[in-house]
Amino acid sequence: MAAGARRAPRTRAVESTATWRRSDRVALALCWTAGIALCAIALAIVLFMFYKGIETLRPALLADRPAEDASQREAGGFLDPIVGTVLLTVMGTAIAVPLGVATALWLVEYGRPRALARAVESGIEVIAGTPSIVLAIFGLAFFSQQIFSFLSFTAEGNAVFGRSFFIAAMMMSFIALPLVFGSTREALLAVPGHVREASYALGKTRWATIRRVLLPSIRPGIATGTALGMGRIAGDTAVVVILLGATLRLDAVGEAPIISTLKGTGSTLTSYVYNNSPAGEGNAYDKAYAAAFVLLLVVIALNFTVDLIARGRKGTRWT
Amino acid sequence: MSDQRAERLLGAFACVVLLMIMLMVVSVIAKAWPSFAHNGLAWFGSGGAKTVDAQLADIFNSPSGAKNYVYELRAWPLLYGTALITLSSLVIGLVFALLAAIFIVEFAPKRLQRILEPAVRLLAAVPSVIYGLIGVLVLVPFVGNSLISTERKQDVIYVVQLSGNSVLVAVTVLTVMITPIMVALIVVALRAVPPAWTEGSAALGVNRWRTIWTISVRAVRPAIIAAAVLACARALGEAIMLSMVSGSLGFSPNPLDGLTFLFEPARPLASTIVEGAEGFSVAPFGQTMYAFGAVLLVSSLFLSLGAHHAKQSLRRYGLTP
Amino acid sequence: MDLMPPPPVRRIVLEDPPTVVHAPPTRGVTGPATAARPAARHRPPGAAVRERMHVERLSVAYAGKPAVREVSLTIREGEVLALIGPSGCGKTTLLRTLNRLTELTPTATRTGSLRLDDDNVDTLDVTELRRRVTMVFQQPNPFPMSIFDNVAYALREQARRRPKRPELAPAVENALQRAGLWEEVADDLDRPALRLSGGQQQRLCIARASPRNRRSCC
Numbered sequence: 001m002a003a004g005a006r007r008a009p010r011t012r013a014v015e016s017t018a019t020w021r022r023s024d025r026v027a028l029a030l031c032w033t034a035g036i037a038l039c040a041i042a043l044a045i046v047l048f049m050f051y052k053g054i055e056t057l058r059p060a061l062l063a064d065r066p067a068e069d070a071s072q073r074e075a076g077g078f079l080d081p082i083v084g085t086v087l088l089t090v091m092g093t094a095i096a097v098p099l100g101v102a103t104a105l106w107l108v109e110y111g112r113p114r115a116l117a118r119a120v121e122s123g124i125e126v127i128a129g130t131p132s133i134v135l136a137i138f139g140l141a142f143f144s145q146q147i148f149s150f151l152s153f154t155a156e157g158n159a160v161f162g163r164s165f166f167i168a169a170m171m172m173s174f175i176a177l178p179l180v181f182g183s184t185r186e187a188l189l190a191v192p193g194h195v196r197e198a199s200y201a202l203g204k205t206r207w208a209t210i211r212r213v214l215l216p217s218i219r220p221g222i223a224t225g226t227a228l229g230m231g232r233i234a235g236d237t238a239v240v241v242i243l244l245g246a247t248l249r250l251d252a253v254g255e256a257p258i259i260s261t262l263k264g265t266g267s268t269l270t271s272y273v274y275n276n277s278p279a280g281e282g283n284a285y286d287k288a289y290a291a292a293f294v295l296l297l298v299v300i301a302l303n304f305t306v307d308l309i310a311r312g313r314k315g316t317r318w319t
Numbered sequence: 320m321s322d323q324r325a326e327r328l329l330g331a332f333a334c335v336v337l338l339m340i341m342l343m344v345v346s347v348i349a350k351a352w353p354s355f356a357h358n359g360l361a362w363f364g365s366g367g368a369k370t371v372d373a374q375l376a377d378i379f380n381s382p383s384g385a386k387n388y389v390y391e392l393r394a395w396p397l398l399y400g401t402a403l404i405t406l407s408s409l410v411i412g413l414v415f416a417l418l419a420a421i422f423i424v425e426f427a428p429k430r431l432q433r434i435l436e437p438a439v440r441l442l443a444a445v446p447s448v449i450y451g452l453i454g455v456l457v458l459v460p461f462v463g464n465s466l467i468s469t470e471r472k473q474d475v476i477y478v479v480q481l482s483g484n485s486v487l488v489a490v491t492v493l494t495v496m497i498t499p500i501m502v503a504l505i506v507v508a509l510r511a512v513p514p515a516w517t518e519g520s521a522a523l524g525v526n527r528w529r530t531i532w533t534i535s536v537r538a539v540r541p542a543i544i545a546a547a548v549l550a551c552a553r554a555l556g557e558a559i560m561l562s563m564v565s566g567s568l569g570f571s572p573n574p575l576d577g578l579t580f581l582f583e584p585a586r587p588l589a590s591t592i593v594e595g596a597e598g599f600s601v602a603p604f605g606q607t608m609y610a611f612g613a614v615l616l617v618s619s620l621f622l623s624l625g626a627h628h629a630k631q632s633l634r635r636y637g638l639t640p
Numbered sequence: 641m642d643l644m645p646p647p648p649v650r651r652i653v654l655e656d657p658p659t660v661v662h663a664p665p666t667r668g669v670t671g672p673a674t675a676a677r678p679a680a681r682h683r684p685p686g687a688a689v690r691e692r693m694h695v696e697r698l699s700v701a702y703a704g705k706p707a708v709r710e711v712s713l714t715i716r717e718g719e720v721l722a723l724i725g726p727s728g729c730g731k732t733t734l735l736r737t738l739n740r741l742t743e744l745t746p747t748a749t750r751t752g753s754l755r756l757d758d759d760n761v762d763t764l765d766v767t768e769l770r771r772r773v774t775m776v777f778q779q780p781n782p783f784p785m786s787i788f789d790n791v792a793y794a795l796r797e798q799a800r801r802r803p804k805r806p807e808l809a810p811a812v813e814n815a816l817q818r819a820g821l822w823e824e825v826a827d828d829l830d831r832p833a834l835r836l837s838g839g840q841q842q843r844l845c846i847a848r849a850s851p852r853n854r855r856s857c858c
Contacts, residue, residue: 016765017526018765020526024526027528027532028426031418031419034415034418034422035418035423035426035431038498039435039438042441043438045442045445045453102332103329106329107333110329116337119337120334123336126344126620129549129552129622130552130556131555131556131558131619132556133556133558133592133593133615134343134347134556137347137592137612141346206326210325231444235445235446235447236446237447237558237559238589241593242593270448273449274563278455278456278459278563292448296445299444299445303440303444518744518777519783520783522741522770523793523794523848525767537785
């Protein structure tokens with residue numbers, strides 16, 4: 001679309017800067033500096049993390065569970081945090097995707113009454129702008145009520161702990177929700193009107209159109225939003241620190257097979273890194289680097305998936 | 320399923336989302352209320368007999384029983400630290416992002432463009448704890464040992480301890496964190512400027528820089544504002560990275576200190592909440608933390624509102640937001 | 641506004657040598673104010689006119705597909721030259737090549753020679769060339785600014801030192817008058833240009849392209 005505004009540099013045809021004012025030339029130099037600096041910073045961060053990660057990562061770290069002590073220096077790996085990250089990401093996404101897709105579908109396809117539609121849109125913008133720490137403390141306030149005691153551990157004296165995988169996953173879904181909602185809505189708006197009209201003209205109800213025509217065609221959009229959301233969940237630390245109970249190992253509550261783990265506390269890669277840095281008590285910097293390296297790989301992989309989907313998307317042409 | 324039932328079902332999902340959001344706003348403010356009520360407007364001020372850190376410790380150590388709860392707090396150093404770090408990173412980051420975006424769209428050779436765009440996306444996706452780790456294990460020792468001379472540390476030793484945890488490192492890392500978001504948004508907006516305008520300007524004999532500055536950048540001002548607001552919200556809410564590098568001392572860095580100002584520690588609101596994670600079970604402490612959360616929430620609400628209004632006012636000249 | 645008598649029409653058909661058709665002298669159409677005008681502006685037929693641009697064997701292709709093939713043309717001072725042809729035959733491309741606007745498209749290639757006042761167009765600085773050879777587009781494209789800012793745009797951006805508004809006002813008024821838009825917008829020059837009607841916008845673009853005396857204009 002912007003083919004006219006960009007110019008391929010060719011030897012004689014490039015506009016020389018000889019006639020430019022001095023301020024223009026200074027500005028050009030600054031632009032170049034900014035671009036090169038951005039490149040350099042990205043390269044430095046990636047190279048440094050890879051270097052440190054390869055230096056410190058051993059397969060044993062991935063397979064061992066963290067040591068029981070507060071100090072992580074001596075022994076132990078980070079198997080539990082890896083499990084924690086996977087659990088939270090999967091659960092958070094599983095809640096966010098149906099909610100986000102349904103809300104986007106309702107907004108674009110139905111959207112009445114108008115006031116409600118505007119409120120929902122503003123509401124999602126509010127969530128998108130809210131810091132994750134605020135979402136975390138809200139989760140704590142909300143799920144510490146007695147009605148939600150089944151979701152986590154209840155201490156003696158009837159104080160609901162209010163922190164568990166269930167609860168953390170629910171608040172993580174809020175973090176992913178605006179991304180899923182946004183991508184789905186964009187994809188829905190990109191479907192031209194005549195596609196829907198053709199379906200209605202054949203006698204299909206709106207719901208059938210959604211199910212049979214729209215949903216299959218916006219799959220790449222939903223997938224993009226999902227991958228973006230997963231990336232954000234995997235990388236978030238604040239919610240984990242507040243809502244996952246700060247136990248290094250998975251600490252189940254009760255006896256039921258899977259539910260007990262989900263009702264219990266644990267850690268994720270992000271909180272493990274935080275804990276082992278000078279800001280926490282683990283005091284094992286090399287393990288922090290190793291865990292951070294694994295985390296970075298996970299996030300890069302998720303982002304790469306988003307890119308792949310975006311490239312494959314060019315297949316659907318509507319006209 | 321009939322259309323009506325489908326509409327109601329989908330609408331129910333949307334309403335659940337809306338309900339949760341309203342609940343969140345209400346409950347955070349409700350939980351925060353006692354802290355504000357006990358301090359009144361002085362909550363936002365400074366003063367009091369002790370430093371803000373000591374005040375927080377007192378609140379944490381309040382004896383049990385609702386009558387004995389301690390609530391006294393003068394949060395100004397925290398608010399000031401938050402505003403200082405956030406606004407500095409925002410301003411520096413916005414300039415940096417604008418120049419980089421112009422570079423990507425207009426001046427970068429094709430090969431550099433192909434490297435830069437994935438690089439920006441990568442930087443935007445890196446989790447904040449990794450930025451914090453690099454900050455605290457690389458930048459902080461560097462600043463603490465190489466940039467702050469021992470004389471400087473001796474000078475201020477009775478007022479505050481200068482380790483590398485400082486405003487300088489905090490602003491640097493935060494700028495790097497929020498710039499990629501802004502670059503991505505501004506690049507998309509610059510590419511969407513109608514070519515008719517840029518070609519029209521080139522056809523009049525205006526050079527490339529002036530064309531892109533006076534036409535394209537002017538045209539995407541709503542996007543720049545949106546990018547700035549998004550970045551500001553992210554910077555305000557950044558808890559983890561800042562708690563690792565900013566020093567966690569409720570100290571108000573004083574610009575009049577000259578160069579030492581950059582090396583002084585600070586304590587932003589969001590990191591205070593994270594550091595207080597253990598203490599939520601103590602009622603007055605938890606309520607004070609909610610008070611901080613309420614301030615953050617209201618600020619981000621105002622930011623969204625402000626951005627919306629700014630975009631509306633720029634519609635006048637035919638710039639779509 | 642003074643009315644000039646219509647210039648002679650030079651028809652260039654591709655396979656034949658060019659012919660010249662003179663317009664009949666206007667009778668009694670002009671009002672009393674113009675009747676006594678000197679004839680200095682009307683050139684007698686056949687007098688030597690300066691040739692300003694020479695196009696020789698110009699070919700332009702977009703990504704290998706030819707758009708203009710071996711066109712040779714001379715453009716004279718003071719004449720109004722119309723290119724007429726079926727849709728898609730390369731008229732716009734030819735015009736855009738005259739001030740090297742095709743270089744904004746990465747896939748465009750050009751061969752052949754193009755000279756303005758005996759200078760090869762490639763040796764001139766491109767922004768300088770475009771100031772001497774300006775273009776108004778088929779679709780009006782006013783910038784998202786006020787009317788005054790639109791017309792003053794080129795003056796502001798090309799000057800060494802940014803001119804102030806009182807300095808620009810006479811040039812802006814002159815340009816708007818020559819484009820035939822002054823009476824309609826004089827009351828409020830700070831209105832957004834995008835609010836004008838289509839015809840007004842195109843006249844604004846013409847005014848924008850000519851706040852100073854320009855050599856050729858298309």
